[in-house]
Amino acid sequence: MKTQVLVIGSGAGGATTAYELARAGVDVTVLEEGKRHDRAKTYGLGTTEGMKHLYRRRGMTPILGRVPIGYVEGSCFGGSTEINSGFWHRTPREVLARWQAQFDLEGASPEELAPHFAWAEEALSVSLSGRPFEKSTEVFARGAAAMDWAAHEVPRAATGCKSTNSCAVGCPTGAKQGMSISILPRAEAAGARVLTSARVRLLIKQGSRITGVLAEVELEDGARKLVRVDAEHVFVCAGPTETPALLRRTGIKFHVGDTLRIHPMLKVVARFRERIAAYDSVLPVLQVREFSPEVSMGGAFFTPGHAALSLSDNWDPARLDAIENMAGYYVAVRGRGRGQVRSSQLGDGETMLRYELAEEDVVNLSNGLARLATLLLAAGAEEVYPTVQGMAPITSEKQAIRWLDERLPRSALSLTTVHAFSACPIGERTDRCAADSYGKVPRWDNLYVNDASMLPDSPGVNPQGSVMAFARRNALHFLSRLGPS
Amino acid sequence: MGRHRKTMIALGLLASAVFLFLAVRRLDFASLRAIFARADLLPWVPLGVLSYVAGHVVRGLRCRLLVRREANLRLVTASNIVVVGYAANNVFPARLGELVRAGMLAERTGIPIAQSLVVTFIERVLDGLAILLLLVVGTMNGGAPGWTGDLVRVALLVFGGACAVMLFAVYSPALVVAGASRVGNRLGPRWHDRLVGLATSITNGGACLRDPKNAVWILFYSAVVWVLETGLFLAILPVFGLAPSFTAAAVAMSVTNLGLLVPSSPGFIGPFHFFCSRALMTHGVDEATALAYATVVHLAFYVPVTLWGAASMLWYGVEVGATAAMTREARAAGKELEIGGVVLHELATLSPATADEPASAFTTALVEAIVVPSGKRVEPTALRDAADFVHGQLGSLQPQLAMLFEGGMTFFRLVTRVRHLRGYCDLPLDTRRAWTLSWAESRYGLLRKLFKPVRATALLAYFDHPAMRASIVVPAKQLARKKGAASSAAPSGSAATGVEAE
Numbered sequence: 001m002k003t004q005v006l007v008i009g010s011g012a013g014g015a016t017t018a019y020e021l022a023r024a025g026v027d028v029t030v031l032e033e034g035k036r037h038d039r040a041k042t043y044g045l046g047t048t049e050g051m052k053h054l055y056r057r058r059g060m061t062p063i064l065g066r067v068p069i070g071y072v073e074g075s076c077f078g079g080s081t082e083i084n085s086g087f088w089h090r091t092p093r094e095v096l097a098r099w100q101a102q103f104d105l106e107g108a109s110p111e112e113l114a115p116h117f118a119w120a121e122e123a124l125s126v127s128l129s130g131r132p133f134e135k136s137t138e139v140f141a142r143g144a145a146a147m148d149w150a151a152h153e154v155p156r157a158a159t160g161c162k163s164t165n166s167c168a169v170g171c172p173t174g175a176k177q178g179m180s181i182s183i184l185p186r187a188e189a190a191g192a193r194v195l196t197s198a199r200v201r202l203l204i205k206q207g208s209r210i211t212g213v214l215a216e217v218e219l220e221d222g223a224r225k226l227v228r229v230d231a232e233h234v235f236v237c238a239g240p241t242e243t244p245a246l247l248r249r250t251g252i253k254f255h256v257g258d259t260l261r262i263h264p265m266l267k268v269v270a271r272f273r274e275r276i277a278a279y280d281s282v283l284p285v286l287q288v289r290e291f292s293p294e295v296s297m298g299g300a301f302f303t304p305g306h307a308a309l310s311l312s313d314n315w316d317p318a319r320l321d322a323i324e325n326m327a328g329y330y331v332a333v334r335g336r337g338r339g340q341v342r343s344s345q346l347g348d349g350e351t352m353l354r355y356e357l358a359e360e361d362v363v364n365l366s367n368g369l370a371r372l373a374t375l376l377l378a379a380g381a382e383e384v385y386p387t388v389q390g391m392a393p394i395t396s397e398k399q400a401i402r403w404l405d406e407r408l409p410r411s412a413l414s415l416t417t418v419h420a421f422s423a424c425p426i427g428e429r430t431d432r433c434a435a436d437s438y439g440k441v442p443r444w445d446n447l448y449v450n451d452a453s454m455l456p457d458s459p460g461v462n463p464q465g466s467v468m469a470f471a472r473r474n475a476l477h478f479l480s481r482l483g484p485s
Numbered sequence: 486m487g488r489h490r491k492t493m494i495a496l497g498l499l500a501s502a503v504f505l506f507l508a509v510r511r512l513d514f515a516s517l518r519a520i521f522a523r524a525d526l527l528p529w530v531p532l533g534v535l536s537y538v539a540g541h542v543v544r545g546l547r548c549r550l551l552v553r554r555e556a557n558l559r560l561v562t563a564s565n566i567v568v569v570g571y572a573a574n575n576v577f578p579a580r581l582g583e584l585v586r587a588g589m590l591a592e593r594t595g596i597p598i599a600q601s602l603v604v605t606f607i608e609r610v611l612d613g614l615a616i617l618l619l620l621v622v623g624t625m626n627g628g629a630p631g632w633t634g635d636l637v638r639v640a641l642l643v644f645g646g647a648c649a650v651m652l653f654a655v656y657s658p659a660l661v662v663a664g665a666s667r668v669g670n671r672l673g674p675r676w677h678d679r680l681v682g683l684a685t686s687i688t689n690g691g692a693c694l695r696d697p698k699n700a701v702w703i704l705f706y707s708a709v710v711w712v713l714e715t716g717l718f719l720a721i722l723p724v725f726g727l728a729p730s731f732t733a734a735a736v737a738m739s740v741t742n743l744g745l746l747v748p749s750s751p752g753f754i755g756p757f758h759f760f761c762s763r764a765l766m767t768h769g770v771d772e773a774t775a776l777a778y779a780t781v782v783h784l785a786f787y788v789p790v791t792l793w794g795a796a797s798m799l800w801y802g803v804e805v806g807a808t809a810a811m812t813r814e815a816r817a818a819g820k821e822l823e824i825g826g827v828v829l830h831e832l833a834t835l836s837p838a839t840a841d842e843p844a845s846a847f848t849t850a851l852v853e854a855i856v857v858p859s860g861k862r863v864e865p866t867a868l869r870d871a872a873d874f875v876h877g878q879l880g881s882l883q884p885q886l887a888m889l890f891e892g893g894m895t896f897f898r899l900v901t902r903v904r905h906l907r908g909y910c911d912l913p914l915d916t917r918r919a920w921t922l923s924w925a926e927s928r929y930g931l932l933r934k935l936f937k938p939v940r941a942t943a944l945l946a947y948f949d950h951p952a953m954r955a956s957i958v959v960p961a962k963q964l965a966r967k968k969g970a971a972s973s974a975a976p977s978g979s980a981a982t983g984v985e986a987e
Contacts, residue, residue, distance in 0.1 A: 047949040058881040193826045227829035305949030317858035347884040349659030
């Protein structure tokens, strides 16, 4: 017995695809590698429990390179939308124009995407918070105002946020509209079947078709089975790193996994004169867009553990005594370097990530640090501690602006990222795209990619909005080709 | 009895007869009788038997480790399974004992028969390499006849090739399964599922070797097994007044066991005597003494293990033919499952997910050195939980990274022992802290990278632990109460002061 459409992954791309197809009457099965958790028991339990239950490889998925970069993504029912901030951006007009020019991307003008963004925004109740800023946002806003830089509150898919500071470990109140609470229940209500704890190891190829998948399934009693699931059409929505890895494991390698892009992020901890208690509130919701899309600045998830982690590059535990007055911020750049996703030849074909920072990345990070530190000092920070090995705290504007002219030493950088994409770029340029403008993989009659890996290049903003809008557009395009079911 | 099986048995008996003839064709039976009359059996024979039997216990340890992911075998059961295989080889021709052993392993552990055969294959490959190593050691002092060199080359080709196949299956399971899927697809869905199921069983069979610690132990056990078997050959030398020489015993043991690869009659009668006596003759021992020696070694090799194996077979009620039955059972795979309305075609059973294990003493000591600031009291619950978390996180690294990390930490522990003349865990906390920091904040980027994962996860887990959080963070309500009670002279807005005052 075959399922009509098999969707691999239940994150922003997979959930949207499953919903749109099921709603149209298509027989849909979703295979999700992670588990379906009971919100009351597993969400909001703290960093360690969150990482154990909701993150891929418990959050131990570094991107290797001359400068290793910490990277995390979700692996659970709802994917990374369960552990992100819920920030919402439409793809910037300028970025879409560039994608069109560079990748011959069809059907992706701001006007063509607008209804898809509008649908997602309504489905997730995307809105501004509508209440006074928490202290960590307030001081950041004060700094931006002092610098006279463009800054705005980012809309979030988090209606009625209770400010529990649990975004990164699963929202326990259900305010944040991760896929598990928003789109997936609708998809299931429309008839989609979702099987969790099912890791797809391989696509089964026959001629020019994918006939199904091989998957490892964990049963309720803990037993694990290798199973085959047959399908007429397969949408791979396993995320920005797993989608290319799965395709490569299957032997589909044409422009797959060669162009991983990320937003490298440098964090700082700022110590203010006043009490901030950033660990007790939602992360700062204001972003400075003065230098976007190349450089953006905002607030980072902050707990005592994250503070210790950020301070560890120049470790002095006494600094934690002032944790009440601290908050975490970041500068992120639109990465110009190029990364790779590879499926290891050893072991179970584990995904290996590589990324080499481009020279512009280092320049942008240096300039970004200078500007972020200046902003924070203007906001009243007494000391700014960057995650740069061996760098003394920044206590004056003079120390900060040094990095407008100098470059941070690569070997001393401690970078992280939570945004990855573009390892299977879509577009009509066959010399650089892994799939056509609507995600169909060339040479395969029934294979599609429909998640963050399809974004042709770095969007320069949080990618969830872009992923959902493109995924819906592609799903509807697929339905139009499929005909009445 | 099938025609094929009859032919196999006939060929085995023929091989035995040929080798027995070769062994005795020039023998002076009168001198053989005289040699036996002068033989000094005690205490050498019991010692040899003890060494040989101990080798089977170590084989049991190795077998237990090889299937650890699938089953928690007791040592006595694992040893019995091993011995049943050897005993069956002594009773049945053409090394059929290997199948009996695989069948019993499958029956006792519940693993598929194909996987059980792979475990046996791995053991044989490792045995071959250990025997080869001992043969090289035994012939290193020169003076060995040319044929021993040829034997080494042939054995190297056979076992080296088998080892390459084994390593590929063990360390590239994804490629093996993908290959099986591709080939199977050309043959139709039924063959696809069978081949993928078989490939999965094969790759599962060697999964334990992917853990570097397990792999090292399994290699170590393999070496010990054959050193102990050499002990049997060594102990019998003085029975006939021969000087106990490890190299002579190693050569005799190696040549004999490589010779036994030739399928022959039950109990290897013929090939055993031929190869053992010829190996000993290369050390200047006369033919009659060498044959007498081979006969006694063979009896010590044959009788105890056959009796032990027979007792085990009776105990477990294993019947000849169980292997075939279990193979049929394994073929039943391919049934359909339905979970949550999704139809799944089951191809193979995989090892269950392993539960989290508590941190080792080393990891705990390392985490303590990283997270507990100088002059501050350790929070024991937070430390224990942080160490367990770090242990779990490091276990989640990709295998290649985990291997690099393990290698780096072994180097760190080695340097620690050389530098401080003590193990890392035995160092006082202050020394440990300073020493760890000197690596974690080293000017060498590689050392910093080595410590980054453990340091990052340890700090995150320790300072986010509820016990630690309570000690460094003042809850808003408590702060409001404190502010109300505090005098207006207190430094306003200084949380640091607040914490100290508390």
